[in-house]
Amino acid sequence: MDDLLADFVAETREMLEASEGEIIAWEADPADRARLDTIFRFVHTVKGNCGFFDFPRLAGLSHAAEDALSDVRAGRREPDTALVTAVLAVIDRIVFMVDAIEAGDEIPEGSDDDLIAALQPNDDGHESIAPTHEAASAILETGQSDDEGTSDEAAPRRAEQNSGVQRSIRLPVDLLDRVMSGVSDMVLARNDLAHRLREAGNQPTIDGPFERLTTILSDVRDAITRMRMQRIETLFGALPRLVRDLSSELGKQVMIDLEGGDVELDREMIETVRDPLTHIIRNAIDHGIEMPSDRLAMGKREIGMLSIAARQSGNKISLVVTDDGRGLDAERIGAKAVSSGLVTESDLKAMSRDEVQALIFEPGLSTADEISEISGRGVGMDVVRDNIEKIGGSIKVTSKPGEGTLFYLQIPLTLSIIAGLTVEVGDQRFAIPQSYIEEIIHIGTDSIDYTKVGDTALVTFRGLRTPCLSLADVLGLEHSVAEDDYTMVLLRLASGDLFALAVDRIHSHGDLVVKPLSPSVMDTNLYGGTTLLDDGNPILVLDLPLIAFTNGLVSDARASIRRKGEDETTSAAQDHVARAMLFTDYAGRRSAVRLELVQRIETAKADSVEISDNGKRAVIDGVILPLVGLPEDERPNGKIRFLRMSDKTCELLYAVREVDDAVELNSELKPVADDPLIEALTLIEGQTVALLDGHELFARYGEPPEETAKPTCHLPDTDWARTILGPLVSAAGYEIVSGVDASGDVAIVLDDSDMDAAATDGDLIRLRSHPDANNDDGSIYRYDRDGLVDALRRARSGGAR
Amino acid sequence: MNDLMVMVDIAGRRCALYAHDVSSVIELGDVTPVPRTPDFIAGITAMRSQTMTVIDCRLALGLDTNDFPTDDRAAVVTVGNHPYALVVDRIDDITTSSSEPGTVSGGFGPEWTRITTGMTETASGPALLIDLAKLIEGPESFGQAA
Numbered sequence: 001m002d003d004l005l006a007d008f009v010a011e012t013r014e015m016l017e018a019s020e021g022e023i024i025a026w027e028a029d030p031a032d033r034a035r036l037d038t039i040f041r042f043v044h045t046v047k048g049n050c051g052f053f054d055f056p057r058l059a060g061l062s063h064a065a066e067d068a069l070s071d072v073r074a075g076r077r078e079p080d081t082a083l084v085t086a087v088l089a090v091i092d093r094i095v096f097m098v099d100a101i102e103a104g105d106e107i108p109e110g111s112d113d114d115l116i117a118a119l120q121p122n123d124d125g126h127e128s129i130a131p132t133h134e135a136a137s138a139i140l141e142t143g144q145s146d147d148e149g150t151s152d153e154a155a156p157r158r159a160e161q162n163s164g165v166q167r168s169i170r171l172p173v174d175l176l177d178r179v180m181s182g183v184s185d186m187v188l189a190r191n192d193l194a195h196r197l198r199e200a201g202n203q204p205t206i207d208g209p210f211e212r213l214t215t216i217l218s219d220v221r222d223a224i225t226r227m228r229m230q231r232i233e234t235l236f237g238a239l240p241r242l243v244r245d246l247s248s249e250l251g252k253q254v255m256i257d258l259e260g261g262d263v264e265l266d267r268e269m270i271e272t273v274r275d276p277l278t279h280i281i282r283n284a285i286d287h288g289i290e291m292p293s294d295r296l297a298m299g300k301r302e303i304g305m306l307s308i309a310a311r312q313s314g315n316k317i318s319l320v321v322t323d324d325g326r327g328l329d330a331e332r333i334g335a336k337a338v339s340s341g342l343v344t345e346s347d348l349k350a351m352s353r354d355e356v357q358a359l360i361f362e363p364g365l366s367t368a369d370e371i372s373e374i375s376g377r378g379v380g381m382d383v384v385r386d387n388i389e390k391i392g393g394s395i396k397v398t399s400k401p402g403e404g405t406l407f408y409l410q411i412p413l414t415l416s417i418i419a420g421l422t423v424e425v426g427d428q429r430f431a432i433p434q435s436y437i438e439e440i441i442h443i444g445t446d447s448i449d450y451t452k453v454g455d456t457a458l459v460t461f462r463g464l465r466t467p468c469l470s471l472a473d474v475l476g477l478e479h480s481v482a483e484d485d486y487t488m489v490l491l492r493l494a495s496g497d498l499f500a501l502a503v504d505r506i507h508s509h510g511d512l513v514v515k516p517l518s519p520s521v522m523d524t525n526l527y528g529g530t531t532l533l534d535d536g537n538p539i540l541v542l543d544l545p546l547i548a549f550t551n552g553l554v555s556d557a558r559a560s561i562r563r564k565g566e567d568e569t570t571s572a573a574q575d576h577v578a579r580a581m582l583f584t585d586y587a588g589r590r591s592a593v594r595l596e597l598v599q600r601i602e603t604a605k606a607d608s609v610e611i612s613d614n615g616k617r618a619v620i621d622g623v624i625l626p627l628v629g630l631p632e633d634e635r636p637n638g639k640i641r642f643l644r645m646s647d648k649t650c651e652l653l654y655a656v657r658e659v660d661d662a663v664e665l666n667s668e669l670k671p672v673a674d675d676p677l678i679e680a681l682t683l684i685e686g687q688t689v690a691l692l693d694g695h696e697l698f699a700r701y702g703e704p705p706e707e708t709a710k711p712t713c714h715l716p717d718t719d720w721a722r723t724i725l726g727p728l729v730s731a732a733g734y735e736i737v738s739g740v741d742a743s744g745d746v747a748i749v750l751d752d753s754d755m756d757a758a759a760t761d762g763d764l765i766r767l768r769s770h771p772d773a774n775n776d777d778g779s780i781y782r783y784d785r786d787g788l789v790d791a792l793r794r795a796r797s798g799g800a801r
Numbered sequence: 802m803n804d805l806m807v808m809v810d811i812a813g814r815r816c817a818l819y820a821h822d823v824s825s826v827i828e829l830g831d832v833t834p835v836p837r838t839p840d841f842i843a844g845i846t847a848m849r850s851q852t853m854t855v856i857d858c859r860l861a862l863g864l865d866t867n868d869f870p871t872d873d874r875a876a877v878v879t880v881g882n883h884p885y886a887l888v889v890d891r892i893d894d895i896t897t898s899s900s901e902p903g904t905v906s907g908g909f910g911p912e913w914t915r916i917t918t919g920m921t922e923t924a925s926g927p928a929l930l931i932d933l934a935k936l937i938e939g940p941e942s943f944g945q946a947a
Contacts, residue, residue, distance in 0.1 A: 185851070428834065475836035518854040518883035520937065521845070524837045530845055530852045538833050538847045 006168055008049050009102045014170070015042050016095060023088060030079035039087065040069045046094060057112055058097050064116040065090045086118040173267075176227060183217075183224045184513045190217055192536040226264075232310045232317075233261035235270050235277065242278065243306060246285045253292050253303040254285055260310035265317055266413060272391050273319070273411060276384040280321050280407050281306065283381070288325030288405055298402065300324065312413075316393075319409040328399040330356045337362070357397050361385040389493075389545060392418070392435050418514060420531070420541065422507035423489065426477035431512055431531055431541040438490040438498065440506060448488060459488055459500045466490065467553055468500040474547055475526065480504050493545055499553045501544075514541055525550055580691060581643065582660040582684060586631050592663070592684065593654070593692040599646040601659055603639055610793060615701070618653055620644065624733065626701045629655040647694070650702030654692075665691070712737050713792070714744030721750070725767075728785070732792040746795040751779060763795040804898050806923055806930075809876060810890035811858045812869045814913070817898065817921055817928040822878050826892055829855070829875045841939045846886060853877060853884035856937055862912050863940035880933050887936075896924040912940070 019038050026035035047062035065087055071077040093115060190213065197203070197210060236258045247254040265273075289295075289304035296302055305324045310317060334348045337359045348356070363382040388395045393411035412418070412435065419434035441448045441461060449460040450468070457468040468488065472479040479486070479502075486502040493499075514529040517540075521527060528543035580592040602620050609618045609627060616627040620642070627642070642653040669680035669691065677700075679693035713734035715721040725748065726736055737744045751768045765788070766779035780787040805820035825848075832844040832855050841860035845852055855875065859866050875886040902919030909917060909929060916936045917929045 428836075477836055515852050516883070517845070517852075518885065518937075519881065520842055520939065521835055521838055521854055524835070526837055527835070532847055532852065536847055537831050538845045538852045540833070540835060540845070 005053065005101065008053065009098055010168060010170060011049070012046060012094070012098050015045060016091070023091065027084050027088065030081065030084050036069065036072060036079065039091075040066065040073060043069065043087075043090070043094075055097070055101070057110070058094060061090050061093055061112050061115065064112075064119050068119040083119065086115065089118065090115050180224055180228060183221055186217060187221060188513065188532045188536070190214060191532075191534045195534045195536075228267055229264040230267045230270055231261060232263045232265050232270065235265075235274055236261050236308065236310075239281065239308065242281065243285065246282060247289075247304075250286065251291065252285065252289055254289055254306055255303050257305060257307040258309075259307065263310040263312050263317060265310075265411075269317075269391065269411060269413070272387065273409075276387050276395075276409070277308075277319070277321070279381075279384050281308075284321065284323040284325065284405065288323040288327070290326055317411050317413060319411065321407040321409070322404060324404040327401045327403055327405050328357050328360065328397070329401070330399075333357065333359050354398060357399055360397065361395070392433065418512055419509065420512040421489070421509040422533075422539065423471070423487075423501075423503040423505070424507055425471045425475065425504050426480055428477065429507060429533070429539045430471070430475075431539055432489065432491070432501075432544065433512075433528075433541065434509060436491045436493065436544050438492045441488045441490065443484055443486045443488055443502075450484070450486075450488075457502070461488075461490065461500075464498065466498050466500050468502055469547070469551055469553070470502045471542075472502075472504075474551065491544055491548075493548055497548065497553060499548060512541065578665045579662055580665050580684075582663050582689065583643065583656040584658040584660065585629055586655055586657055588657070589690060590660075590684075590687060591690045591692060592665075592682070593643065593645065594665075594694055595662055597645045597647065597694050599644045599651070602642045602644050602653065604642065606637055606640055609640065612794075618642065619733075620653065623651075625651050625653045626703045627653045627655060628697065628701050629653075645694075645697070647698045647702060650698055650704055652697065652701045652703065654697075711735070711746060711795075712744040714738065714747035716748065716750050718750070721748070725782075728788065729792065732789055734792065746792070750782070763791075765791045765795065806896055806898050806921070806928070807876060808893040808896055808923065808925060808928060809887075810893065811931075812862060812864045813890065815926060815928040816889075816917075817923060817930050818876060818878065818933070819930075820895055822933060823876050824879060824884070825877045827875055827877055827886060829873050829886065829888065839939050843888060848877070848886075851884060853886045854937075855886045855888060856939075857888045858936065859888075859890075861936055861939050862916065864912070878933050880937055885933075885937055894925065898923050898930075902930045 019042050022035045022038040026032055026039055029035070043062045043065040047059060047066050050059035050062060068077070068083060069087065072079050072083070077083070093112065193210070194214075197206060239258065240256050243254050243256045284306055285304075289306070290298070290300075292302045295304065305322075307320075307322050309320045311320075312318075330353050334343075334351075334356050337343045337356075338345055338348055342359065342362055343351070360381045361384070363380070385395050388409060388411065391411060393409060395410075396408045397405065398408075399405040420431045421434055421437060421440075422429050422431050424430075439461075443450050443459075451458050451460070457470065459466050459468045470479065470486075471477075481504045487504065487506055488500045488502055489506070490498065490500050512531040514531050517527055517530055525546050526543060527540045528546075529541045530538045531541055532538050579595040581595050581598045582590065582592045585591050604618060604620055608620070609616060609630070616630055617624050618627045618640075619625075625644070630640075641656050641659060643656055643659070645652055645654060663684050665682060665684075667683040669682050671680050672678045672690070675690075676696050677693055678690045679696075680691045681688055682691055683689070711734055713729050713736055715725060715729065715736055715738045717738050721738070729748070730736055734744075734746065746763045746765065748765045748767060751766065767782040767788070768779040769782060771781045771783070780791060782788075806817040807820050807823045807826075809816050809818060827848050830846060830848070832846045834844040835842060841857050843855040843857045843860075846855050847853075857866065857871075859869055859871075869890050871888050872891050874892050875888050876892055877884055877886050879885070898921045900922040902917075902921045904919050908914050909920070913929060916932055918932045919930055920927050921930045
């Protein structure tokens with residue numbers, strides 16, 4: 001049953017329940033005006049709702065009843081028992097039909113003329129009242145007997161059908177909220193309990209039930225979260241009407257296309273998005289879409305298209321609003337921005353078209369020359385952006401002149417539970433919503449440069465000079481660690497502004513149930529809410545956009561452009577001064593490799609290295625990579641360090657004895673002729689260092705990571721092979737195939753299997769069932785794990801050849 | 802008249818709260834301080850996973866804390882949908898009021914006048930009836946108003 005219909009049924013029933021008492025009371029006293037009104041409203045609503053659906057019988061009935069009742073209300077007719085009876089009969093019939101609709105049946109064929117006729121006033125006066133009454137009750141009885149006649153079959157059928165149909169009830173939102181906060185509290189109480197149990201140590205009698213409680217609770221929480229969710233349809237529902245009204249008011253023709261109405265969103269979130277979305281639509285129709293004649297002249301369809309699509313991607317919902325109107329006028333926006341002092345002429349010249357377009361989100365910019373009824377002047381796109389950002393979302397715009405505009409909104413799924421990070425400063429903890437966090441860097445490392453310029457701190461990270469706030473300063477606390485021991489949390493605001501927040505240390509991250517704070521605490525403009533730690537103590541959630549704003553870190557348009565310029569110059573400078581990773585290789589040579597090539601530094605056990613005819617390889621994170629830099633005949637012991645290098649497609653490992661430092665290559669590079677693997681020699685801190693030639697290195701040894709091309713292994717089709725052998729084989733990096741027709745790069749056969757010719761083009765591994773059987777056929781005992789793994793590895797390096 | 806009152810002492814003075822405003826009396830556990838808030842906001846605390854703002858009533862009146870020690874119990878009241886825990890000298894008893902709140906000639910002094918709706922007679926003597934909304938506003942807004 002579709003949702004609208006279900007709503008209709010639910011509403012009708014609800015009203016009926018509410019007015020049942022009234023109907024009885026009205027029967028007792030037909031002159032009672034208030035009761036009459038209630039019943040009138042009921043039939044009126046039913047009539048109105050029927051208009052949406054194709055229920056001619058229902059519509060006819062309710063219409064007739066409404067007519068009769070409105071006569072009474074207007075005083076044209078005196079209510080009498082005949083009328084009351086007839087109306088009651090009509091209501092009964094409506095209920096009967098609604099039942100049928102709910103059960104998903106066709107409304108039975110039949111005529112309601114009898115009932116409708118009974119509603120007609122009888123002009124003959126008093127004498128006929130009795131007969132009419134009789135007739136009405138007769139009808140009523142037939143109606144009922146009809147009911148009863150079918151009820152024997154109908155009742156079980158209905159019940160049966162109901163089990164298939166989703167039953168729904170309506171609940172007050174308050175109640176839902178209470179249940180929801182109750183469950184959040186339960187989660188917190190559970191966390192508290194978990195904490196205490198951990199402290200008390202292992203207690204099997206308690207741990208079991210506690211585990212169960214945990215599972216149940218997480219189930220309930222899931223269900224509750226879903227309860228909170230609402231299809232975005234409820235938001236979309238009102239839009240066609242809005243578009244119709246607006247376009248006809250403006251003499252335009254606009255068609256709206258809605259997509260993704262089944263995407264579910266937090267109920268509160270839907271409410272928050274409603275206004276911004278409406279505003280964007282108003283703008284699109286008012287300013288974006290042209291008059292029909294203009295459109296025709298431009299070779300477009302007369303009817304403008306406005307399309308709104310919702311998608312869920314991860315824990316975000318993206319909403320895309322596109323129109324095929326005239327697009328944003330970058331020149332006008334630019335001119336306006338200059339004239340209102342938002343940017344300077346020269347800034348504007350340096351800006352890309354997208355940047356200029358993004359200016360529409362700046363306060364004080366409206367390109368509408370005339371103040372229109374529709375978009376007005378007061379509330380602009382800046383408010384839209386503020387509102388979207390307030391809930392942790394983002395908004396972008398792109399547009400092509402003459403072709404249309406696209407708004408791209410991203411909004412988080414839910415408001416109240418967010419992923420967050422706990423940081424510590426002084427001896428206090430605070431939470432930061434995860435969505436802002438770009439990166440976490442410890443200041444002791446070399447990848448980050450921390451300087452003080454006047455009283456302002458700056459960090460330079462990856463060539464970006466970023467303003468830095470000390471959380472202790474912001475909050476008026478004292479850092480408990482020295483300045484060079486801070487941890488920097490790089491934060492990116494929805495506006496794109498980047499800044500670093502210095503904290504003492506990072507604690508943990510997890511889901512935070514955010515609760516509101518009292519107004520007196522909110523007045524500090526520092527906190528967005530509070531959340532409880534596992535131990536039940538509350539901590540404050542930082543309101544980062546607000547903190548950034550009060551500290552002057554949120555750009556107006558001008559600042560962000562200036563900063564962009566800076567970025568470019570610093571990154572240009574970055575290109576100019578190349579950086580390299582300094583290390584000592586296994587031959588004891590001090591060498592360096594360009595930093596861009598190094599993906600990360602890996603440490604692995606020596607036995608992960610495997611030497612075969614065509615070179616060395618090592619397994620890192622389940623990926624087999626070519627290995628360079630180990631001496632020919634030496635097999636190192638213990639652990640080996642590698643530089644994992646990548647040219648974006650191929651990767652290789654370079655074994656190093658010691659990793660030194662990242663340095664700048666600012667001395668002269670002297671090319672070397674005799675060793676092709678060395679690009680040049682250079683001086684670093686007064687020592688000669690050989691700079692590896694990345695090109696030659698990758699040309700010789702680069703290989704795409706093995707993982708992408710997993711070899712296949714054919715296994716016999718037995719339970720033992722599937723359940724015992726299979727996991728071992730896939731752990732060795734093979735994909736398993738089986739079956740008669742399949743063929744693998746490697747095949748394993750059992751000596752008790754009747755399959756002689758194994759399905760493979762490559763190596764064949766034979767397994768035997770007895771440990772001490774004859775070893776001449778090269779078979780491996782089937783529980784000789786090492787032998788088997790070794791054979792698989794050999795086969796793999798063969799297969800990779 | 803004849804309302805139930807929770808009698809508390811604030812800075813040595815006898816005060817009364819309407820009993821139906823006080824949802825519970827709690828043992829105050831750890832209070833997380835909230836940096837950059839006015840003094841009278843002692844911090845936030847959680848009780849049965851409900852977070853509440855802790856108000857030091859002495860400071861909310863602009864009085865010195867040293868002179869009047871408090872005990873570790875706090876009265877929980879809800880103002881504007883937010884729960885607050887009021888730290889007072891001590892929480893005494895529940896009595897009934899025997900008069901409508903009224904004023905006395907000469908007033909109660911500016912600090913006290915701001916946070917009270919008047920004096921009420923109770924079974925355990927006269928007490929100032931606290932205006933909760935005014936109390937949690939703290940002395941700042943008083944300063945602004947003056």
